[in-house]
């Protein structure tokens with residue numbers, strides 16, 4: 584039997600970087616987590632132990648810190664592209680770079696004081712290859728939303744194991760995990776992010792839901808219709824179940840007012856919405 588090397592990539596994962604820009608007494612804060620994956624001519628290191636083509640992951644980590652100092656971070660999509668193009672342009676053996684960044688928000692509390700946002704995490708995923716192709720996927724995760732009514736779930740398939748009661752009124756809650764693909768470069772990734780976030784929240788709040796699947800589609804559709812330049816969005820929505828507690832043993836009614844918030848198991852609803860004319864995704868989602 585003969586075997587051969589399969590797909591491989593390597594890089595420094597989760598470089599945590601906090602960057603303070605000092606504008607006199609007023610400071611600005613960026614807090615990110617950068618993960619780099621490089622691939623290319625890596626047969627020798629795997630097959631013979633020759634490290635000549637391997638830019639150490641330690642160097643990759645140093646580059647993240649040095650680039651923050653030299654160029655600032657700015658929009659994470661731009662910082663990620665700067666890193667990705669650097670590795671492909673400067674390392675002969677590197678043919679493809681994948682850079683993923685998470686950004687944690689801090690709200691200003693004073694000129695040099697901040698409060699960590701408990702809310703969502705902003706994300707991006709960049710691919711860049713030796714032919715100059717670049718794809719940009721922006722995103723967010725852990726955006727927790729809840730409607731106390733306006734949600735139904737009935738008419739579903741039933742078999743011998745079904746015990747779920749149909750309902751015309753329930754809590755609908757989820758932690759939005761969304762990633763969206765840009766067809767071109769927006770004027771500002773920051774403005775684009777704010778628009779998509781608003782579209783997702785508006786659609787969640789304003790859709791009378793017959794299922795989380797229907798809400799997912801409404802959120803994706805609203806994003807594509809209102810956010811120019813976004814050609815595809817993928818959503819993962821955990822159904823954060825809230826079960827009305829049976830209070831009848833205590834002689835009490837419960838008209839959808841007292842709930843048990845279960846954390847697991849949870850339904851996981853996933854799906855994408857894309858423009859009919861969306862350009863080919865290539866390696867964007869990998």
Ligand SMILES: O=c1[nH]c(=O)c2[nH]c(=O)[nH]c2[nH]1
Nearest residue numbers: 736747793794795796822850
């Ligand atoms: O919105 C829902 N979609 C489902 O697929 C499902 N399945 C389930 O048990 N509850 C729900 N709710």
